[in-house]
Amino acid sequence: MISARNISKVFNAGRPNEFTALHGVSLDVQLHETTVLKGPSGSGKTTLLSLIGCMARPTTGRIFLNEREITSLPERFLTEVRRSTFGFIFQQFNLIKGISALENVMAPAYPTGEKFSLLRRRAMETLEMFDLGKRADARIEWLSGGEAQRVAIARALIHNPAIIIADEPTTHLDTRLSHEFMDIMGDLKARGTTIILASHDPLVYGSDLVDRVVEMRDGQVVDGESAL
Amino acid sequence: MTRMIERQRHIMDFTLAALLRRKGKNGALLSVYTLLVFILASILFFTHALKHEAALVLNEAPEIIVQRTMTGRYQTIPVAWSDRIRQINGVISVHPRLWGYKYDKDFLANYTMMVPAGNPPEPGSIDIGSGISRMRGANRGDIIAFAGHDGQPRSFTIRNIFDSESQLVTSDLILLSEKDYRDFSGIPEDQSTDLALQVRNPREYATIAEKISRMYPDSRPIVRTEIQRTYDALFGWRSGLMIVIFAAVALAFVIFAWDKATGLSAEEQKEIGILKAVGWETSDIMLMKFWEGSIISLTAFLLGTILAYAHVFFTSAALFAPVIKGWSTLYPTFRLTPFIDFGQVATLFFLTVVPYTVTTIIPSWRAATIDPDTVMR
Amino acid sequence: MEFRRSTIYMGTTAILVLSLTGLMLHAKAKVRASAPLFARKTAVVRQLELTDLCLFTEATYTRHLSMTDLSTPFQDAPLSLEHFPSGGLVGPPPHLAQKP
Numbered sequence A: 001m002i003s004a005r006n007i008s009k010v011f012n013a014g015r016p017n018e019f020t021a022l023h024g025v026s027l028d029v030q031l032h033e034t035t036v037l038k039g040p041s042g043s044g045k046t047t048l049l050s051l052i053g054c055m056a057r058p059t060t061g062r063i064f065l066n067e068r069e070i071t072s073l074p075e076r077f078l079t080e081v082r083r084s085t086f087g088f089i090f091q092q093f094n095l096i097k098g099i100s101a102l103e104n105v106m107a108p109a110y111p112t113g114e115k116f117s118l119l120r121r122r123a124m125e126t127l128e129m130f131d132l133g134k135r136a137d138a139r140i141e142w143l144s145g146g147e148a149q150r151v152a153i154a155r156a157l158i159h160n161p162a163i164i165i166a167d168e169p170t171t172h173l174d175t176r177l178s179h180e181f182m183d184i185m186g187d188l189k190a191r192g193t194t195i196i197l198a199s200h201d202p203l204v205y206g207s208d209l210v211d212r213v214v215e216m217r218d219g220q221v222v223d224g225e226s227a228l
Numbered sequence B: 001m002t003r004m005i006e007r008q009r010h011i012m013d014f015t016l017a018a019l020l021r022r023k024g025k026n027g028a029l030l031s032v033y034t035l036l037v038f039i040l041a042s043i044l045f046f047t048h049a050l051k052h053e054a055a056l057v058l059n060e061a062p063e064i065i066v067q068r069t070m071t072g073r074y075q076t077i078p079v080a081w082s083d084r085i086r087q088i089n090g091v092i093s094v095h096p097r098l099w100g101y102k103y104d105k106d107f108l109a110n111y112t113m114m115v116p117a118g119n120p121p122e123p124g125s126i127d128i129g130s131g132i133s134r135m136r137g138a139n140r141g142d143i144i145a146f147a148g149h150d151g152q153p154r155s156f157t158i159r160n161i162f163d164s165e166s167q168l169v170t171s172d173l174i175l176l177s178e179k180d181y182r183d184f185s186g187i188p189e190d191q192s193t194d195l196a197l198q199v200r201n202p203r204e205y206a207t208i209a210e211k212i213s214r215m216y217p218d219s220r221p222i223v224r225t226e227i228q229r230t231y232d233a234l235f236g237w238r239s240g241l242m243i244v245i246f247a248a249v250a251l252a253f254v255i256f257a258w259d260k261a262t263g264l265s266a267e268e269q270k271e272i273g274i275l276k277a278v279g280w281e282t283s284d285i286m287l288m289k290f291w292e293g294s295i296i297s298l299t300a301f302l303l304g305t306i307l308a309y310a311h312v313f314f315t316s317a318a319l320f321a322p323v324i325k326g327w328s329t330l331y332p333t334f335r336l337t338p339f340i341d342f343g344q345v346a347t348l349f350f351l352t353v354v355p356y357t358v359t360t361i362i363p364s365w366r367a368a369t370i371d372p373d374t375v376m377r
Numbered sequence C: 001m002e003f004r005r006s007t008i009y010m011g012t013t014a015i016l017v018l019s020l021t022g023l024m025l026h027a028k029a030k031v032r033a034s035a036p037l038f039a040r041k042t043a044v045v046r047q048l049e050l051t052d053l054c055l056f057t058e059a060t061y062t063r064h065l066s067m068t069d070l071s072t073p074f075q076d077a078p079l080s081l082e083h084f085p086s087g088g089l090v091g092p093p094p095h096l097a098q099k100p
């Protein structure tokens, strides 16, 4: 279980443009469930996701991952937790241009020093899961939008993460690709992966696989009711 | 251990991919850098080998040369001086040298004419340096004529041509007998060009030189150590061309460093953010930047140094020849013996690889420490 | 099978390092082998009482660099406006440049 206890995030603290993006948010996310953060633009969804995903630290409050406090870990351990626990899918995919799809999928694992042949095989298998085996050597720029999206998902899966975090994954996708994305998420969920999404796309938060919708407004959780 | 190596190799793979992505820019960078190293290394190799060669060869130069000046210009020296100089304690022998220059209008070349101390050609014949032989297409047994001091041509038969291996000292020489040279140059019997001294003990050079100056205030003694030091200082850092070249090299390097130091492109920063977000640490980013800098600079160093070696010692510094030749038409085509100062090569290595790598790493420090959540926006 | 980029790079670097090492060894061997050559060259210098390298034959004061002086104006002084290209190449002899 992921528990956020009374977390706040203040940007540019002490400066005239100081901004509090989260106000004492508390939230529990059950493992193996699919949770959607929903809310208007600027309500703090991305901020909350990045705190849960160990990308940044809250200004106050604490976050626990399976009872383990992660807020006060030094950077190296935080990176380690992020790498081993989370897989991220970004709004703009954030793939690295100029290198092949396969290398993009392998890149997160480079610092671990995993044996090349092994890593390559795993990356290849992950790509093949998404029918991308043939496009493995293609550069990112040459891929279609749907292919790029699947490469981004494959990259998030390279470490077999227990938790997938996706921020507005469908914003730049048409309806067909959005459905495809949710289908893939469904497969992952079926395999026991915890999924946390941020979205104001009804196609996402209205989907069958969503267990819980957390409604946010002005940096606070207004409604954390279960969708069922 | 294998993990550590594999991590290095993975990051190297990634860095190379990133470098290849900007093929044009990085290719140009590598070429220019290689060229800089090539020029620097060529200069270092060339001057070191030449200086070393000069030091070895001129080790046998006359120990003290005594010249005479009058109204601030060189004059022939009375042969009679040698008798008084020979009296000075420590002087073993004094030998009057006869030599001078001859400008050849037809070939626009300057020759050095000289009467050798031992084994002079018999009157009517000459020995010539291989440079002259090559330039004039003259061979042994050919007859060459030069106009003497009175304008009358005198012809000589070539007795011998110097081996080209000694070109660096003999290329422009014409050796002839004393009788011929006095007739040719008009130097009177009781005069010579200068005096060459043999001395018992090198420690007495200074005292003897001083005594000679006191004995003949218009004389000018030149000691062998001074001759040798002249060639140590040859192509020194102070000389004009070197200053220009090093200024150019330094300037180019500053431009590189500036380009690097003014920061990473937005694209590169974004990329660093992505890598951090997907699980790279600050140290991984720094490692990538380290490889980026060292791959370019190490390759430039190796390529530049190898090319410079080939240039200086296999092609006889062909690219420098036009510069060094200057206006001289007689230029020795000597093969330098590859005397290498390994300390110099090591210095070159540290000067090319370390600063460049550091200038690559430092500006990325800030980008590497950004929070990964920036890529979420 | 395609090689990894790092393999290609390290291979290339290894070849370059080996070449450079080879050249350095070449230099050592050449220097060692040149002893008789230098014996012959020094013999020539001794016999002919030579004082200078025949590098620049364009002017008298560049042909015999060690024989130049400071007392002949507009020809040999280190600060004189240089006429011949080689003058811009070589520094003045140290025994002239240094103040007594």
Ligand SMILES: Nc1ncnc2c1ncn2[C@@H]1O[C@H](COP(=O)(O)OP(=O)(O)OP(=O)(O)O)[C@@H](O)[C@H]1O
Pocket (backbone or CB within 6 Å): A011, A012, A019, A020, A021, A039, A040, A041, A042, A043, A044, A045, A046, A047, A048
């Ligand atoms: N680095 C930052 N510095 C200052 N303010 C920031 C920073 N990051 C986010 N904010 C502010 O915090 C607030 C919440 O941002 P956040 O990105 O979490 O909203 P969001 O719910 O994801 O919105 P959207 O639906 O538009 O993506 C916004 O008003 C934003 O301007």
Ligand SMILES: [Mg+2]
Pocket (backbone or CB within 6 Å): A045, A046, A047, A167, A168
């Ligand atoms: Mg957002």
